[in-house]
Amino acid sequence: MIMDTPRWLLLLSIALMGLIAFAAFSYDTPRAIPDAHPKFAAMEIGGQRARDDVEHWHLGLGLGLVMIAYFTAFLTLAAGHTSHGTSLRIATLAGAGLFAGAFALMMHASREYAVLSENPTTLGPFPAPTTYLCAGVWLTPLVFTAIYCFGFNLWFAAEDDGNLVTTQSAEGAIN
Amino acid sequence: MEAYRAQIIIACVGFYFVLCIVVGLWAMRRTHSSKDFFMAGRDLGIIVTAIAIFSSAMSGFGFVGGPGLVYRMGISSLWIIASTTIGYALCFFLLGKQLRKWAVARDSISLPDVISARYDSRLAGALTAIAIVLGVMGYLATQIAAMSTVLQSLVIGLTSFGELPLEYFAIFSTALLVFYCVTGGIIASVYTDLVQGVIMMVAAVMVFLAAIWLFDDGLPGISQILMNDDRASMSPWGTKGMVGCLSWYFVFALGVAGQPHVITKLMMTRRAEDARYTLPATILGYMITALLWITLGLAMRALVVSGAYPELVSADRAAPEFLQHFAHPILAGVVFAGLFAAIMSTADAFLNIGAAAIVHDLPVAVTGKHLKNELLWARIVTVLLGILAMLFALYTGDMVALLGAFGWGTFAAALVPTVAIGLNWQRATSAAACAAIISSLVVNFALKVSSVSIPLSIDPGAIALLVSIALFILVSLMSPSHVNQTTNSDDAA
Numbered sequence: 001m002i003m004d005t006p007r008w009l010l011l012l013s014i015a016l017m018g019l020i021a022f023a024a025f026s027y028d029t030p031r032a033i034p035d036a037h038p039k040f041a042a043m044e045i046g047g048q049r050a051r052d053d054v055e056h057w058h059l060g061l062g063l064g065l066v067m068i069a070y071f072t073a074f075l076t077l078a079a080g081h082t083s084h085g086t087s088l089r090i091a092t093l094a095g096a097g098l099f100a101g102a103f104a105l106m107m108h109a110s111r112e113y114a115v116l117s118e119n120p121t122t123l124g125p126f127p128a129p130t131t132y133l134c135a136g137v138w139l140t141p142l143v144f145t146a147i148y149c150f151g152f153n154l155w156f157a158a159e160d161d162g163n164l165v166t167t168q169s170a171e172g173a174i175n
Numbered sequence: 176m177e178a179y180r181a182q183i184i185i186a187c188v189g190f191y192f193v194l195c196i197v198v199g200l201w202a203m204r205r206t207h208s209s210k211d212f213f214m215a216g217r218d219l220g221i222i223v224t225a226i227a228i229f230s231s232a233m234s235g236f237g238f239v240g241g242p243g244l245v246y247r248m249g250i251s252s253l254w255i256i257a258s259t260t261i262g263y264a265l266c267f268f269l270l271g272k273q274l275r276k277w278a279v280a281r282d283s284i285s286l287p288d289v290i291s292a293r294y295d296s297r298l299a300g301a302l303t304a305i306a307i308v309l310g311v312m313g314y315l316a317t318q319i320a321a322m323s324t325v326l327q328s329l330v331i332g333l334t335s336f337g338e339l340p341l342e343y344f345a346i347f348s349t350a351l352l353v354f355y356c357v358t359g360g361i362i363a364s365v366y367t368d369l370v371q372g373v374i375m376m377v378a379a380v381m382v383f384l385a386a387i388w389l390f391d392d393g394l395p396g397i398s399q400i401l402m403n404d405d406r407a408s409m410s411p412w413g414t415k416g417m418v419g420c421l422s423w424y425f426v427f428a429l430g431v432a433g434q435p436h437v438i439t440k441l442m443m444t445r446r447a448e449d450a451r452y453t454l455p456a457t458i459l460g461y462m463i464t465a466l467l468w469i470t471l472g473l474a475m476r477a478l479v480v481s482g483a484y485p486e487l488v489s490a491d492r493a494a495p496e497f498l499q500h501f502a503h504p505i506l507a508g509v510v511f512a513g514l515f516a517a518i519m520s521t522a523d524a525f526l527n528i529g530a531a532a533i534v535h536d537l538p539v540a541v542t543g544k545h546l547k548n549e550l551l552w553a554r555i556v557t558v559l560l561g562i563l564a565m566l567f568a569l570y571t572g573d574m575v576a577l578l579g580a581f582g583w584g585t586f587a588a589a590l591v592p593t594v595a596i597g598l599n600w601q602r603a604t605s606a607a608a609c610a611a612i613i614s615s616l617v618v619n620f621a622l623k624v625s626s627v628s629i630p631l632s633i634d635p636g637a638i639a640l641l642v643s644i645a646l647f648i649l650v651s652l653m654s655p656s657h658v659n660q661t662t663n664s665d666d667a668a
Contacts, residue, residue: 006600006648013645016425020638023418023631030630034248034414037405040479042490044248044414046407053417060417067425071261074429077599078268099261110411120402125394126409127402130250133411137424138257144264145455148271152451156272 005077012070019063026059027052054114061107065100072096075144078156088147088155095143102136180504184329187508188515191374195355195519198367202359209549212360213284213531215443219365224444225456226372227365227520228263231436233375233464234314234521235321238514239494241465245472246479247490249401249408251415251423252472256465258428263458265595266432270441271450273598278442285528286435286594287536289442293597296605301540302612304532306589307435309616311529313582314436315564316571318522322348323568325514328495345565352519353561356526357554361443364523371516372460378513379467381506382497386474389501394470397477404480419632426636430587432595436524464517467510471497530557584636588615591640592647600651607650611643618642 003011024030035047053060075092079085109129113120123131148156206212219227244252277283281292287307291300323344331338355363390396402409412420431437444450475493478484478501487496494514498507534552539545546552592611597603618639622629629635 006596006602006651009596010645010648010652013641013648017641017645020418020422020633020641024633027631031628034416034632040486042247042487043476043479044408045405046249046410046412046414049414049416050407050410050412053412056417060421063418063421067421070425071265071428074265074595075268077596080599081273106411113406113410120406122395122398122402126250126398127406129411130253130398130409133250133253133257138253138260141261141264142458144261144268145458148264148267148454149451152448156268156451157448 005073005080008073009070012066012073015066016063016070019059019066023056023059023063026056050114054111057107057111061104064103064107068096068100068103082155084154088151091147091151091155092144095141095147098143099136099140102132102140106132106136177504180499180507181329183504184508184511187505187512188326188329191370191512191515192351194370195351195367198370199355199358199363202355202363202366205362206358206360206550209535209553210282210284211362212550212553213527213535214278215361215365217279217443218445219440219443220445221449221452221456223365223369224440224449225453226460227368227524228437228440228453228457229460229464230368230372230375230517230520231440231524232431232434232521233461233517235318235325235514235518237464237468238375238510238517239321239325239491241468242472242475242493242497243490245469246476246487246493248415249405249413249476250411251413251420253411253413253469254420254424255427256468258424259431259461259465260458262428262431263454263461265429266438266441267450267454269432269595269599270438271454272447274438274441274594275444275447275450277598283442285531285536286439286442286590287532287540290593290597290608291536291540294603294605294608296608297540297543299593299605299608299612300536302609303589303593304536304540306585306612306616307528307532308537310435310582310586311525311532311560312564312567315522315525315529315560316567318518318525319345319348319352319561319565320568322352322515322518322522325511325518329511342569345569349561349565352522352526353558356523356561357557360553360557361527364520364527365440365443367523368520371513371520372464374509374516375513376460376463378506378510379464382502382510383466383470385502385506386470386497389474390477394473397473400477400481401473408476415632419634422632422634422637426584426587426634426640429591429640430583430636433587433590434583435528435586435590436521438590438594439524439528467513474501526557526560529560533560584634584639585615585619587636588619588639588643592644596644596647603647603651604654606654607647610650611647614646615639615643 029048032048034044034049037043037045072092076089079088082088106129109132113127113129120127210216241252274289277289277292283289283292287300287303290303291297323341326344326348327341355367387393398409408414472493475497479486487493498510530553534546534549534556589612593608597608622635
């Protein structure tokens with residue numbers, strides 16, 4: 001590997017901070033509070049913030065994809081504990097690809113939904129992009145749960161438990 | 176039956192309280208040492224652990240604040256719920272076995288114990304304990320305040336009682352919580368969590384069905400009403416906006432691995448291999464209880480915008496008003512019991528880790544020795560913590576909110592790098608751990624005290640988390656290498 005995972009995490013942390021700072025400066029009214037509902041005081045509506053989001057759609061896509069890369073880097077930290085680390089990294093990256101694809105699909109659908117002129121219809125229980133949010137962003141990461149459950153013996157339980165921590169220097173430790 | 180609505184609800188809640196007391200007494204027989212008191216004798220099975228994990232994470236906020244957020248913002252808060260699948264996966268990938276192994280190998284009975292051992296640093300352990308105590312006071316006071324307020328509103332329904340002062344309910348709430356936590360320690364806590372988690376799931380499914388049956392076309396019908404009113408509120412971003420929602424997703428997904436009341440449960444399992452099944456069981460439990468959060472909020476918003484129900488005074492009234500007017504009295508009773516379950520399962524977890532920090536971690540950090548008769552002290556400090564939190568809840572006003580800022584975001588920023596990265600990266604140093612914990616406290620507190628308006632509704636916790644992770648890695652890379660050849664031998668592989 002060119003860099004170890006923590007260095008990737010550092011790089012991605014800086015990238016995320018940069019994207020957030022860029023977002024804060026690129027919106028015309030970044031500090032605008034959500035518009036109040038015209039009839040009901042305790043409710044908000046999308047208003048100006050929603051219109052600005054359509055213009056900055058690409059920023060959300062970039063931010064989301066970097067975030068998924070960040071989560072993936074975190075997940076691959078676990079690969080350091082197994083002699084089958086490469087295959088765990090490959091499985092995790094495959095899952096991340098699926099996750100990123102589902103997120104991109106949700107982003108595309110959300111832009112379509114926002115610019116649609118006629119009344120939108122529902123796809124399942126919600127409008128299409130929100131259904132993609134549930135199926136794509138909420139449920140797709142279950143692929144990592146599947147990796148954990150089905151690959152547990154190979155990737156997570158195969159480690160030599162006795163080799164960990166037991167011989168750490170007691171100097172300065174609690175006892 | 177409608178005429179006895181208040182009595183039925185009180186009876187359901189009363190039955191649940193009695194159940195908690197019974198569990199406390201049962202657990203007392205199984206609590207013989209401080210290891211039993213804080214770590215449940217490291218003997219928890221898969222289902223008990225899974226339910227304890229998700230019910231500790233789903234506090235009263237999920238049952239009252241969650242529907243309120245949906246009522247106010249539309250879909251936005253679905254990002255908090257959606258974060259759980261990746262969040263718990265991260266938590267188990269990085270800590271599922273690691274935490275338990277450290278706990279067993281070093282006989283650790285708390286998170287600061289593990290951190291002290293991992294970094295060979297009493298200071299790192301002490302800082303973790305301080306962060307935990309500050310967070311515990313905020314969380315606990317908020318939970319006691321919520322429990323007292325809901326109890327008071329229930330008893331007002333019984334006209335024979337009249338309007339009793341809030342203090343009475345705060346004393347009762349604290350006494351009940353402290354009773355089962357003192358008698359049975361974490362054993363009582365996790366087994367009441369089991370009862371509480373089951374009640375929460377049953378309540379969530381029943382409310383979900385009740386809410387969709389109110390509308391001819393079910394959930395699609397609710398969506399259609401809300402889209403016709405304001406299309407953006409039903410978009411994935413709701414009214415919070417794209418960047419704000421993504422910041423929620425980030426801090427709640429990554430933050431799970433830094434919540435002491437959640438990850439401490441991973442140290443209590445009977446077998447390390449149980450983690451394999453605990454992960455899916457935890458996610459399933461959380462997903463079921465989240466049904467209440469989403470459907471109740473959407474249903475109330477749709478009822479109000481369609482003119483079927485008058486406008487709410489505040490968004491947080493969404494859940495109570497729905498239960499009062501649209502739920503069968505028995506369902507309302509079960510859901511109110513579920514609400515208390517959600518509040519108490521979080522509060523008892525905090526009482527336990529708070530007591531551990533004060534009785535076990537801070538004395539070790541300062542003197543290098545354990546207290547004599549730790550179990551007795553643990554019980555005494557649990558009582559004192561409960562009383563202190565109650566007084567905070569009743570008399571300090573803004574201070575509770577201020578300490579409440581030491582919540583999810585602070586724990587995430589302090590502990591994700593220190594624990595989730597640190598236990599998986601041999602190069603991590605104690606200086607980096609201390610820097611990450613201090614930066615999390617400073618950044619979160621500064622943002623709260625200064626009331627800085629953050630652009631695009633970005634969650635302050637996301638900023639604190641990014642800063643502390645970057646700082647942790649940077650300081651580790653810049654510190655002299657303190658490689659322990661055997662601590663994480665497999666890292667070198």
